[in-house]
Amino acid sequence: MSASPSRSAVARWAPWVALLLVVVVALAVGTLAQDDPTDAERAQSIAETIRCPSCKSQAVASSDTPSSKAVRQLIADRIEAGDTDEEIRDYVASRFPDQDLLLDPSGSGFSALVWALPAMFVVAAVAGLAIRFAGYRTPGLAATDADRRLVEEAMDDEPDRGEDGPEDRA
Amino acid sequence: MSDDAVVEPRRSNAVRWTALGVGAVMVLLVVLLIVSKQADEGSGASAVVGKQAPALAGDALIGQPFDVGTNDRWLVVNFFATWCAPCVQEHPELRKLAEDGAKDGSIQVVSVAYDDEASEVEDFFRERGGDWTVLDSDDGRTALDWGVAKVPESFVVAPNGLVVERLQGGVRAREVEDLIAASTEQGS
Numbered sequence: 001m002s003a004s005p006s007r008s009a010v011a012r013w014a015p016w017v018a019l020l021l022v023v024v025v026a027l028a029v030g031t032l033a034q035d036d037p038t039d040a041e042r043a044q045s046i047a048e049t050i051r052c053p054s055c056k057s058q059a060v061a062s063s064d065t066p067s068s069k070a071v072r073q074l075i076a077d078r079i080e081a082g083d084t085d086e087e088i089r090d091y092v093a094s095r096f097p098d099q100d101l102l103l104d105p106s107g108s109g110f111s112a113l114v115w116a117l118p119a120m121f122v123v124a125a126v127a128g129l130a131i132r133f134a135g136y137r138t139p140g141l142a143a144t145d146a147d148r149r150l151v152e153e154a155m156d157d158e159p160d161r162g163e164d165g166p167e168d169r170a
Numbered sequence: 171m172s173d174d175a176v177v178e179p180r181r182s183n184a185v186r187w188t189a190l191g192v193g194a195v196m197v198l199l200v201v202l203l204i205v206s207k208q209a210d211e212g213s214g215a216s217a218v219v220g221k222q223a224p225a226l227a228g229d230a231l232i233g234q235p236f237d238v239g240t241n242d243r244w245l246v247v248n249f250f251a252t253w254c255a256p257c258v259q260e261h262p263e264l265r266k267l268a269e270d271g272a273k274d275g276s277i278q279v280v281s282v283a284y285d286d287e288a289s290e291v292e293d294f295f296r297e298r299g300g301d302w303t304v305l306d307s308d309d310g311r312t313a314l315d316w317g318v319a320k321v322p323e324s325f326v327v328a329p330n331g332l333v334v335e336r337l338q339g340g341v342r343a344r345e346v347e348d349l350i351a352a353s354t355e356q357g358s
Binding site for chain 2: 053054066067069070071073074077092094095096097098099110113117128
């Protein structure tokens with residue numbers, strides 16, 4: 001007994017819908033259920049995205065140089081004064097225009113490519129795979145009556161051909 | 171015979187061109203990254219040169235509290251630390267600059283101690299001479315406002331409060347005097 005077309009479509013899409021639901025719910029819980037960070041957490045998070053002005057590549061959060069200590073103090077003062085994270089980061093970066101202090105690349109200009117390129121590559125890869133896999137789908141290959149007749153004839157002919165085969169002639 | 175022939179997988183031109191395109195983009199990005207980084211590092215740009223000097227808000231460790239724009243002399247703002255060898259080396263030059271400037275009243279030197287102890291600064295000046303004002307860095311805030319991350323570093327400030335020049339590393343008295351003379355001539 002075969003399932004109706006609508007029931008088979010539901011059965012085929014149900015796992016994908018369930019998967020999508022799980023992903024959406026997980027993302028929603030992960031992003032919306034977070035409490036507002038404390039000032040100390042904000043300060044730590046900002047300090048992790050600013051490079052120590054007198055080091056090569058260490059973040060001010062993990063550096064004990066005088067300049068890093070000064071930046072950490074500045075971050076704390078500015079948070080207390082009500083500045084946003086972006087305002088604080090921009091101010092520190094503006095003090096050292098000859099250095100690239102922001103470890104988290106900005107979303108504008110040339111740095112925006114850092115964010116845009118991976119997304120573009122993922123989209124292109126998924127599109128490429130989809131196009132490739134679509135080509136693998138073969139049209140219905142069910143054997144026709146003519147195919148079956150051909151096979152039967154070939155099977156019938158097989159013993160005769162065996163008698164005339166190269167081994168017998170030899 | 172033809173049944174045994176190895177069938178080579180056909181590689182489409184699209185795949186080849188895509189691979190070449192991705193490779194070319196990657197090479198371009200690496201080149202751009204290197205070039206832009208070198209341009210940034212080689213610029214020597216300063217946050218304060220050509221602008222009004224930021225405040226000198228630190229407490230006075232030696233001398234009287236002081237801020238920019240309180241007199242009509244050229245100002246040399248020197249960031250230093252007692253633990254920094256190049257700062258020790260430049261000290262005689264700063265002394266000469268302060269003494270020459272005091273004679274004709276044209277130049278004043280002010281130092282800002284960078285991540286240092288008040289007692290160390292007092293000992294430093296007692297041993298090596300110099301009687302100009304020394305301020306603390308206000309928890310590093312003053313240094314940040316001036317864009318200073320390493321010492322020694324000095325700034326030449328015009329009497330109108332405009333920062334004229336940034337001098338990274340130890341200063342030379344003659345160099346600073348010539349610079350001020352040239353800037354004064356340009357301004358007059």
